[in-house]
Amino acid sequence: MEEQDKLLNEVTQREYQYGFYTDIEMDIIEKGLNEDVVRTIWEKKNEPDFMLEFRLNAYRKWLKMEMPDWAYLKIPPIDFQAISYFAAPKKKPQYESLDEVDPELLETFNKLGIPLEEQKHLAGVAVDAVIDSVSVKTTFKETLAEKGIIFCSFSEALQEHPDLVKKYIGMAVPVGDNYFAALNSAVFSDGSFCYIPKGVRCPMELSTYFRINAANTGQFERTLIVADEGSYVSYLEGCTAPMRDENQLHAAVVEIIALDNAEVKYSTVQNWYPGDKDGKGGIYNFVTKRGVCRGVSSKISWTQVETGSAITWKYPSCILLGDNSVGEFYSVALTNHHQQADTGTKMIHIGKNTKSTIVSKGISAGVSDNSYRGLVKVLPGAVNSRNFSQCDSLLMGDKCGAHTFPYIEVGNKSSIVEHEATTSKIGEDQIFYCNQRGISTEDAIGMIVNGYAREVLNKLPMEFAVEAQKLLAISLEGSVG
Amino acid sequence: MLSIKNLCVSIEGKEILNGINLEIKPGEIHAIMGPNGSGKSTLANVLAGREDYEITAGEITYMGEDLMEMAPEDRARKGIFLSFQYPVEIPGVPMVNFLKTAVNEHRKFKGEKPLTAGEFLKVMREKKALVEMDTELTNRSVNEGFSGGEKKKNEIFQMALLEPKLSILDETDSGLDIDALRTVAHGVNALRSKDNATIVVTHYQRLLDYIVPDHVHVLLKGRIVKSAGKELALELEEKGYDWIKKENGEQV
Ligand SMILES: Nc1ncnc2c1ncn2[C@@H]1O[C@H](COP(=O)(O)OP(=O)(O)OP(=O)(O)O)[C@@H](O)[C@H]1O
Ligand SMILES: [Mg+2]
Numbered sequence: 001m002e003e004q005d006k007l008l009n010e011v012t013q014r015e016y017q018y019g020f021y022t023d024i025e026m027d028i029i030e031k032g033l034n035e036d037v038v039r040t041i042w043e044k045k046n047e048p049d050f051m052l053e054f055r056l057n058a059y060r061k062w063l064k065m066e067m068p069d070w071a072y073l074k075i076p077p078i079d080f081q082a083i084s085y086f087a088a089p090k091k092k093p094q095y096e097s098l099d100e101v102d103p104e105l106l107e108t109f110n111k112l113g114i115p116l117e118e119q120k121h122l123a124g125v126a127v128d129a130v131i132d133s134v135s136v137k138t139t140f141k142e143t144l145a146e147k148g149i150i151f152c153s154f155s156e157a158l159q160e161h162p163d164l165v166k167k168y169i170g171m172a173v174p175v176g177d178n179y180f181a182a183l184n185s186a187v188f189s190d191g192s193f194c195y196i197p198k199g200v201r202c203p204m205e206l207s208t209y210f211r212i213n214a215a216n217t218g219q220f221e222r223t224l225i226v227a228d229e230g231s232y233v234s235y236l237e238g239c240t241a242p243m244r245d246e247n248q249l250h251a252a253v254v255e256i257i258a259l260d261n262a263e264v265k266y267s268t269v270q271n272w273y274p275g276d277k278d279g280k281g282g283i284y285n286f287v288t289k290r291g292v293c294r295g296v297s298s299k300i301s302w303t304q305v306e307t308g309s310a311i312t313w314k315y316p317s318c319i320l321l322g323d324n325s326v327g328e329f330y331s332v333a334l335t336n337h338h339q340q341a342d343t344g345t346k347m348i349h350i351g352k353n354t355k356s357t358i359v360s361k362g363i364s365a366g367v368s369d370n371s372y373r374g375l376v377k378v379l380p381g382a383v384n385s386r387n388f389s390q391c392d393s394l395l396m397g398d399k400c401g402a403h404t405f406p407y408i409e410v411g412n413k414s415s416i417v418e419h420e421a422t423t424s425k426i427g428e429d430q431i432f433y434c435n436q437r438g439i440s441t442e443d444a445i446g447m448i449v450n451g452y453a454r455e456v457l458n459k460l461p462m463e464f465a466v467e468a469q470k471l472l473a474i475s476l477e478g479s480v481g
Numbered sequence: 482m483l484s485i486k487n488l489c490v491s492i493e494g495k496e497i498l499n500g501i502n503l504e505i506k507p508g509e510i511h512a513i514m515g516p517n518g519s520g521k522s523t524l525a526n527v528l529a530g531r532e533d534y535e536i537t538a539g540e541i542t543y544m545g546e547d548l549m550e551m552a553p554e555d556r557a558r559k560g561i562f563l564s565f566q567y568p569v570e571i572p573g574v575p576m577v578n579f580l581k582t583a584v585n586e587h588r589k590f591k592g593e594k595p596l597t598a599g600e601f602l603k604v605m606r607e608k609k610a611l612v613e614m615d616t617e618l619t620n621r622s623v624n625e626g627f628s629g630g631e632k633k634k635n636e637i638f639q640m641a642l643l644e645p646k647l648s649i650l651d652e653t654d655s656g657l658d659i660d661a662l663r664t665v666a667h668g669v670n671a672l673r674s675k676d677n678a679t680i681v682v683t684h685y686q687r688l689l690d691y692i693v694p695d696h697v698h699v700l701l702k703g704r705i706v707k708s709a710g711k712e713l714a715l716e717l718e719e720k721g722y723d724w725i726k727k728e729n730g731e732q733v
Contacts, residue, residue: 427569428532428533429569430569430571432529432531432532432553433565433568433569433571434571434579434583435530435552435553435554435557436529436530436553436554436557436562436563436565437557437579437583437586437639437643438554438557438558438583438586438587438590438643439554439582439583439586440552440554440586441554443582443586447571447574447578447579447582448571448574450573450574451571451572451573451574451622451623452572452573453573454573454574455573
């Protein structure tokens with residue numbers, strides 16, 4: 001009991017200490033974007049000098065760039081001057097109790113099996129001290145510190161570990177890489193930073209921690225993960241609960257650096273609000289995710305389950321620089337109603353004997369459009385490299401679209417690139433077969449779709465694989481028969 | 482148990498069944514024979530609740546209830562089992578998951594507690610022995626890569642697990658080798674009781690040597706044109722369908 005009281009005390013007094021978002025007093029600055037705004041962000045956040053240069057450089061590049069139009073997406077015009085580029089202070093809880101929350105949202109939470117306390121957090125209900133999760137967080141943080149692992153908000157990292165950030169920021173995604181990455185580099189508000197020291201195996205999925213904070217993710221987030229020589233980390237981003245946000249545009253950047261013999265496994269479950277059945281009000285998600293396998297025999301593995309957002313523009317990629325390095329991309333992207341997704345990967349083979357694997361499973365329903373876009377590029381020096389790509393599309397109904405855009409460039413003769421693609425329709429026969437065994441149509445669809453995506457789901461950490469399975473089934477409710 | 486009156490069914494405007502009448506009592510075995518395309522599978526599918534068909538007339542009563550009002554999954558839960566002529570593959574869905582879900586749906590419907598994984602595996606082992614189902618097969622995805630005969634065996638294995646009241650076996654014998662045919666037939670007989678009934682759709686007398694029918698019906702162009710005892714199957718084996726077609730005024 002005493003233990004609990006102590007904990008409770010700690011919690012109420014230092015609620016944000018273990019969170020990702022430093023609780024700075026913030027005022028919203030004028031809408032619009034110019035050099036002064038960039039400067040103000042830097043000033044207010046009290047960042048080191050190199051960050052001003054970084055941000056301004058990015059802003060100047062962004063000014064000269066145009067929004068990309070090559071994706072198979074219909075993107076409504078975005079007024080970048082109508083956005084306020086400084087993170088608003090944390091919202092006050094909107095509700096006093098769960099009774100006030102949209103019952104439909106609660107039903108989804110229940111179907112996903114999200115614990116009650118977490119439901120409150122996600123729905124924006126005032127929460128009492130969440131003993132469980134906070135105590136988990138505390139022990140968590142201690143365990144990490146013992147191993148010398150740094151895991152904190154980006155703002156904190158800039159204060160506490162500026163040299164590390166300076167050394168690696170922009171290494172995977174240069175400021176002028178693309179329109180949205182440039183914008184993010186100029187104005188990003190916060191995000192997370194993770195450093196695993198030499199030879200350390202991170203003893204837990206960096207996920208429980210993140211999940212609690214997931215509801216507060218910013219509009220322009222930045223994540224930097226550095227795995228030093230011989231280290232390993234598995235990192236999970238996102239949340240299966242449907243996430244609403246008043247900001248329509250999201251442009252995040254994730255960078256991963258893996259040094260010699262290091263391995264990073266990055267898993268995402270993305271379920272941003274996709275808009276209503278007519279597609280109104282959904283989130284536009286333009287993300288740049290890239291990992292550099294800098295060291296020999298390093299490995300970066302992306303696993304993503306994408307079910308949300310009105311528009312998804314996302315290509316988690318690997319630059320295989322070190323000899324014998326390995327890149328992997330496992331993806332399930334589901335679109336329903338009016339959702340549009342253009343997603344895939346780039347595998348750039350530079351080092352010798354580099355290997356990459358791509359497994360993409362698209363699922364389209366309703367009147368949605370789902371595209372896979374992938375580049376496999378093997379440079380002349382990347383001798384004896386290998387790629388295997390498998391891109392499957394599953395269609396539900398006949399009003400949706402599935403598209404595959406593979407680009408393959410091989411610069412030497414000793415490398416082998418294989419590409420396989422299939423398109424299939426969810427079978428009435430399969431559904432009827434399940435029905436005939438006493439399984440409802442809804443459950444049957446969930447089962448069939450999960451079977452189709454199994455290869456990718458198997459790559460997720462166990463706990464999230466289970467949630468992701470439910471999520472796929474729920475996202476397709478009412479889409480057949 | 483099952484009563485079909487004047488059942489007329491069409492698909493895409495084409496009439497396939499026109500006026501089927503059939504009465505099935507608990508404990509009985511009915512064989513349905515007839516040339517290719519005469520509508521046997523259509524009848525089986527309509528009973529199981531497949532939606533592609535338009536029922537233009539007639540009524541079907543199952544255990545005192547209007548069958549047409551029931552969703553296919555409810556028919557299954559209420560004891561109707563169809564052994565498919567062409568069982569489908571469901572890639573990535575492990576047999577064990579599929580079967581456990583099916584069994585537990587049946588249990589839920591009856592108000593019974595769901596079986597745990599351990600309990601289920603035990604039941605599964607028993608039933609596997611009944612039809613000599615290979616463990617290697619139950620470790621795969623549903624029907625994936627199964628040979629024709631293995632698929633049919635798998636159907637009867639599922640029948641054993643679900644313990645239906647009315648089983649409809651649509652050409653379960655085709656594709657089975659001689660030994661498998663005997664095993665499967667033995668399994669079906671072992672599951673027989675005075676409370677359940679079986680409809681056997683087949684082209685061959687061979688199966689009926691093992692599963693002995695009480696009644697044999699001949700389906701021709703969507704109608705049952707002849708019904709008799711088991712000796713009718715022998716007669717058909719010997720003479721084919723021409724004489725029946727002639728009797729029904731068809732040009733042969
Ligand atoms: N989906 C469909 N569209 C059009 N015609 C169909 C369809 N399904 C069945 N038919 C037609 O209905 C008729 C009866 O088919 P059914 O499968 O019931 O025959 P069957 O007696 O089972 O034949 P078999 O002995 O070859 O299995 C056939 O002429 C078939 O072509
Ligand atoms: Mg047939």
